Amino acid sequence: MASSSLNFSTLHLQFPSSKLSPPKPFKFEPTLHRTKASVSEKLYIAPPAPPPSTPPATVVVPQPKKLPIRKIPGDYGLPFIGPYVDRQDYFYNQGRDEFFRSRIQKFKSTVFRTNMPPGPLISSSSKVIVLLDGKSFPVLFDTDRVEKKDLFTGTFMPSTELTGGYRVLSYLDPSEPSHAKLKKVMFFLLSWRRDKVIPEFQNCYIELFENLERDLASKGKASFGQANDQAAFNFLARSLYGANPADSKLGSDGPKLVSKWVLFQLHPLLSLGLPRPIEDGFLHNFSLPPFLIKKDYQRLYDFFYQNSTPILEQAEKMGVSRDEACHNLLFATCFNSFGGMK
Numbered sequence: 001m002a003s004s005s006l007n008f009s010t011l012h013l014q015f016p017s018s019k020l021s022p023p024k025p026f027k028f029e030p031t032l033h034r035t036k037a038s039v040s041e042k043l044y045i046a047p048p049a050p051p052p053s054t055p056p057a058t059v060v061v062p063q064p065k066k067l068p069i070r071k072i073p074g075d076y077g078l079p080f081i082g083p084y085v086d087r088q089d090y091f092y093n094q095g096r097d098e099f100f101r102s103r104i105q106k107f108k109s110t111v112f113r114t115n116m117p118p119g120p121l122i123s124s125s126s127k128v129i130v131l132l133d134g135k136s137f138p139v140l141f142d143t144d145r146v147e148k149k150d151l152f153t154g155t156f157m158p159s160t161e162l163t164g165g166y167r168v169l170s171y172l173d174p175s176e177p178s179h180a181k182l183k184k185v186m187f188f189l190l191s192w193r194r195d196k197v198i199p200e201f202q203n204c205y206i207e208l209f210e211n212l213e214r215d216l217a218s219k220g221k222a223s224f225g226q227a228n229d230q231a232a233f234n235f236l237a238r239s240l241y242g243a244n245p246a247d248s249k250l251g252s253d254g255p256k257l258v259s260k261w262v263l264f265q266l267h268p269l270l271s272l273g274l275p276r277p278i279e280d281g282f283l284h285n286f287s288l289p290p291f292l293i294k295k296d297y298q299r300l301y302d303f304f305y306q307n308s309t310p311i312l313e314q315a316e317k318m319g320v321s322r323d324e325a326c327h328n329l330l331f332a333t334c335f336n337s338f339g340g341m342k
Helices: 081-093 096-107 137-141 177-192 194-219 224-241 254-269 276-283 290-306 309-317 322-341
Strands: 002-004 035-037 111-115 127-131
Touching: 081 096, 081 111, 081 276, 096 111, 127 137, 177 194, 177 309, 177 322, 194 224, 224 254, 224 322, 254 290, 254 322, 290 322, 309 322
Parallel strands: none
Antiparallel strands: 111 127
């Protein structure tokens, strides 16, 4: 409740003189009344009117265009000559990246036919269809359309004498009975040793950088490549098999033996910087004889066999012999894992 009052003093009105007789003084006394105003204790404010309802937006998904089926461009050339010419372009005349780039431009397509190294004398067929875009590439994962038998290294498969006489898991098609068994063995290995991976990774690479710092302090220089290879091999051996190579007959020779063994498998696909007549005439046309690496491979095999007893026992329960399982463990560890970390 609010109240207010008004008080005015007496007002005297005077007029200028004239011929008329001067007026009598006029006294004005206004009558004042007290005015009271009240405001309600509760105010009501009307809510704003809701906006007019609008229909939900309609999202129009564009339908994929149905393009006409196009014949896959490219060709393989004449027998022997076509693969040879493409190999020269791939390794020497153009190089790998320009080899693919130039054919994309030539055929106006990221899918085309061509030959891939190594070609005749090593591979029985060098004919391939190249998929160089993200849309077409996933078809390679469709096992109903693509067979993966003996294709891990491309258009040729190295001698099984380099893997104990077995076609290891990487060369098996998923439809083959041994594929599922060997895959279970690999998953058992990862599951069994999963708690050791992170701790051993930390230990091995802490040792790597401590050794590099020590070499820098004492010699003023350090070689990272060789030390990193040793750290990677130590990590795989310790984390997956609980064995330290330095405490075995293998010593520090593991990375060198693995690199040599991998070279015997992949030399047809590599450019090593050797004189062209030697490299292309010999290494790209003929496979190196496996007996040259047999003793080195046996040293690797013995190390893995001695330090993977629980895994080999589990493999036997799955219907895989200890010998075959060990060759697969060696390949998965040294070729796939160590090769990826190298």
